[in-house]
Amino acid sequence: MGPPEGQLARNQINMPLLDFSTHAFGLDIGDRSIKAVELRLSRFSIGKPRLTMHAWNEIPIPEGMFSPGKIERPAEAAALLRSVVQTATPKPIRPRAVVLSLPESTTFVKTIEIPRVPREQVALAIARESEEHIPLPLAEAILDWQLLVPLEQDKTIRAIVAAAPRALVENFVTTLEDTGLIVLAVEAEALSLVRGLLLEDLLPGDNAIGILDLGATRSNIIIFDEGTIQLSTSIRFSGDTVTKMIAERLNISWEDAEKIKIECGLEPERCENRIRPIIATILSDLVSDIRTALNAYRQSKTDGHPVGLLYITGGSANATMIDTFLRQKLHLKVHRANPLRGFLTPASFPAERAASFTTAIGLARRATRYLPVETEGALSLS
Ligand SMILES: Nc1ncnc2c1ncn2[C@@H]1O[C@H](COP(=O)(O)OP(=O)(O)OP(=O)(O)O)[C@@H](O)[C@H]1O
Numbered sequence: 001m002g003p004p005e006g007q008l009a010r011n012q013i014n015m016p017l018l019d020f021s022t023h024a025f026g027l028d029i030g031d032r033s034i035k036a037v038e039l040r041l042s043r044f045s046i047g048k049p050r051l052t053m054h055a056w057n058e059i060p061i062p063e064g065m066f067s068p069g070k071i072e073r074p075a076e077a078a079a080l081l082r083s084v085v086q087t088a089t090p091k092p093i094r095p096r097a098v099v100l101s102l103p104e105s106t107t108f109v110k111t112i113e114i115p116r117v118p119r120e121q122v123a124l125a126i127a128r129e130s131e132e133h134i135p136l137p138l139a140e141a142i143l144d145w146q147l148l149v150p151l152e153q154d155k156t157i158r159a160i161v162a163a164a165p166r167a168l169v170e171n172f173v174t175t176l177e178d179t180g181l182i183v184l185a186v187e188a189e190a191l192s193l194v195r196g197l198l199l200e201d202l203l204p205g206d207n208a209i210g211i212l213d214l215g216a217t218r219s220n221i222i223i224f225d226e227g228t229i230q231l232s233t234s235i236r237f238s239g240d241t242v243t244k245m246i247a248e249r250l251n252i253s254w255e256d257a258e259k260i261k262i263e264c265g266l267e268p269e270r271c272e273n274r275i276r277p278i279i280a281t282i283l284s285d286l287v288s289d290i291r292t293a294l295n296a297y298r299q300s301k302t303d304g305h306p307v308g309l310l311y312i313t314g315g316s317a318n319a320t321m322i323d324t325f326l327r328q329k330l331h332l333k334v335h336r337a338n339p340l341r342g343f344l345t346p347a348s349f350p351a352e353r354a355a356s357f358t359t360a361i362g363l364a365r366r367a368t369r370y371l372p373v374e375t376e377g378a379l380s381l382s
């Protein structure tokens with residue numbers, strides 16, 4: 001039950017529209033680029049609150065600024081983060097509070113199942129089980145978990161567990177704070193992706209869904225089943241490998257190879273059919289890793305549902321015809337992810353490559369949960 005009407009109205013009048021700390025935005029720190037998205041919830045005089053994308057940005061990360069697990073040049077990183085906020089389109093990002101994701105390669109997410117223990121022992125039992133799976137000592141990790149089924153309802157404990165290197169999280173939080181930002185939450189990218197696609201809204205379904213995140217330096221597959229992430233694992237594919245191979249085969253520069261890759265994609269009619277075979281060769285490892293992940297899931301969870309649909313996301317998912325190519329090879333429904341459902345975007349937003357922004361949008365969606373709803377009208381600053 002919500003608050004009494006009088007209270008709701010009073011809250012709205014007292015809403016601190018001038019206090020930017022009550023707004024927040026999403027920040028996706030990848031290996032090659034940083035992406036920021038600010039969504040705002042507005043209440044018009046009639047109807048439900050609506051989401052609007054207020055600002056977005058994407059900035060390349062200079063070589064060597066981050067290494068896996070560490071910010072190598074903190075002062076430059078802080079300057080870069082400041083410019084992400086200040087040079088956003090169509091206007092600078094004003095909120096100071098941020099919801100952040102860590103690169104998939106540095107985090108761990110998995111659903112675990114262990115025998116039931118008394119409530120007071122749950123945390124310890126989950127930590128012990130997680131230690132078996134996470135690739136770093138528990139003392140060096142930040143561990144977070146959530147029960148998927150109420151404790152009393154099952155003979156086993158089912159929980160989703162996320163872990164990240166403590167030093168890395170602290171590194172990012174300190175650097176962001178140095179730029180004047182406040183970190184509201186840090187999450188593993190798998191969770192942001194799932195929220196970006198609104199899969200969280202699906203009730204425990206009859207089908208499992210795969211999400212393939214095809215990035216610049218690495219790729220990942222997530223299996224989402226029974227309303228949660230069941231597993232998240234890396235697979236062999238990177239956009240950089242494709243660019244590198246095109247550059248080598250055609251004896252051209254990295255920059256030209258990148259342009260040709262984007263222009264030709266997997267269309268056989270384009271570029272004298274010289275690019276498709278190169279990309280296809282690289283995709284064969286990807287296809288085999290996807291099959292391995294799907295089989296591993298089937299074997300590890302015999303009561304799990306078959307994966308009937310694969311969403312592709314991340315920058316490399318924008319490649320033309322990659323969806324058709326994967327559909328033919330995997331005999332699965334493959335769709336390019338559309339994270340733009342349910343809100344308006346500014347005219348400047350590159351909707352044709354929306355798949356690049358799924359993580360940032362998922363983070364921005366979480367950021368709006370911390371916010372009061374804005375009232376459109378005379379008081380609004382937007
Ligand atoms: N239209 C396109 N066709 C093919 N590849 C594309 C296209 N647009 C972007 N890419 C590729 O997508 C990759 C960038 O993807 P993304 O923005 O998801 O990476 P990132 O988040 O910076 O890094 P990572 O996810 O690896 O940490 C680059 O390799 C780029 O060449």
Ligand SMILES: [Mg+2]
Nearest residue numbers: 030031215314
């Ligand atoms: Mg990324």
